[in-house]
Amino acid sequence: MSDLSQKQGKEITLIADITAPDSNIARQAEELARRVSGDVLFNHVMRCYWFAELFAQQEGTKVDSELMFLSAVLHDLGLTEHARGPHRFEVEGAGAARSFLVEKGVSAGRAQNVWDNIALHTWDFNPFRGDTSRLMQLGLDYDVSGAQNAELDPADIAEVLRRYPRLQFKRAFNELLNREVDTKQPYHHWVHICTRVAHNRSPIPIVDATAVLDWAPFDE
Template sequence: MKKMIAGVEIPDGAMAGAATAQMRATESELMFQHALRVFLFGALTGYRKRLSFDAELLYVAALFHNAGLNAQYRHSPYRFEVDGANAARAFMRQHGAAQSDIHEAWTAIALHTTPGIAEHMSPLVALTRAGVQMDVCGDGYDEFTAQQRDEIMQACPRELDFKKKIIEAYARGMEHRPETTFGTVNADVLDRWDPNYRRLNFCGLVLGSDWPN
């Protein structure tokens, strides 16, 4: 891996190196390269907006943000974001990270799929989501130069049919716990993936509750 990609220096501290090794060993190449791009797009967004953030924390949050989709969590009852956040918390504790940094990274991972909230929180939380949104949905695509995008794609390439493959990765990581998708964008994934999936409806839960009125 190049140390500098699109003007972003890849963190090379002990914790960053350990995170790289762990995620390379547990994630598919598609998801690992996606996580690297999330870091790069998130960091570039931070530079452009002149935000102050810890690059190593952003790197760890980016690498762990989809950890909850991995096979070891196929029987988990929790939202995949929470599993990923918990994995990052355990990892960071092992590496002696400050509790405040652990909490911030946990929050960044837990909220990375939640629209309308993360962008109003700390730079780490906002930039983790921004990186995810850029790489998955193209949010802010034109705010990056063609050269920046090209350099990132050369260093961390998107696989052929990435759009379809990442939707499949999300679906396979959540299909055993459909109830966790209620009220989130994850419901869209299972709605498209599983013909037997039926969304919960908040109004139905209110009207169907045990309260008499």
């Protein structure tokens, strides 16, 4: 199921026979996320990648693993001091990720793909944008709020959590989201125009982030 192995003198990370990307840019992206993120946030983005890969394996779907890795590992830069700015965190983070990748020699088109995945990850577009984007989003959703009808191997989940513990993620992530709102007042976030129509017909109950985080199939 899970293993650590040596290949050509270099450690290659495996979970459920899945090999993480080991390109220069993948290593640099992970180093950036590690450098600018606290333990809770870094572990979160790494779990998101691995959950996405596990879903791809479960489906038997071929994905662009490097693109998935870059998108997942860099998707929360906007919640760090590295990418502070006036726009909402997913937009700031997407811009920081794209700039970083282009500076490291990644093509503009590929860097834009990462921008798209990150900027759209708080909406419902990625599930309709191709398998790599769809499965990346599924991995993110699973870690934050759960995924409907998801049935990953409990042993694989346990291995991901062993390597990247949650560290009271629900509480800590809610604090990050509240800081995001507190430091950007007024908080500009577009509400879908049809949601506005529905709300004005009959007020829609909107649960707080704590409730959304509690939907995830984890204790913390």
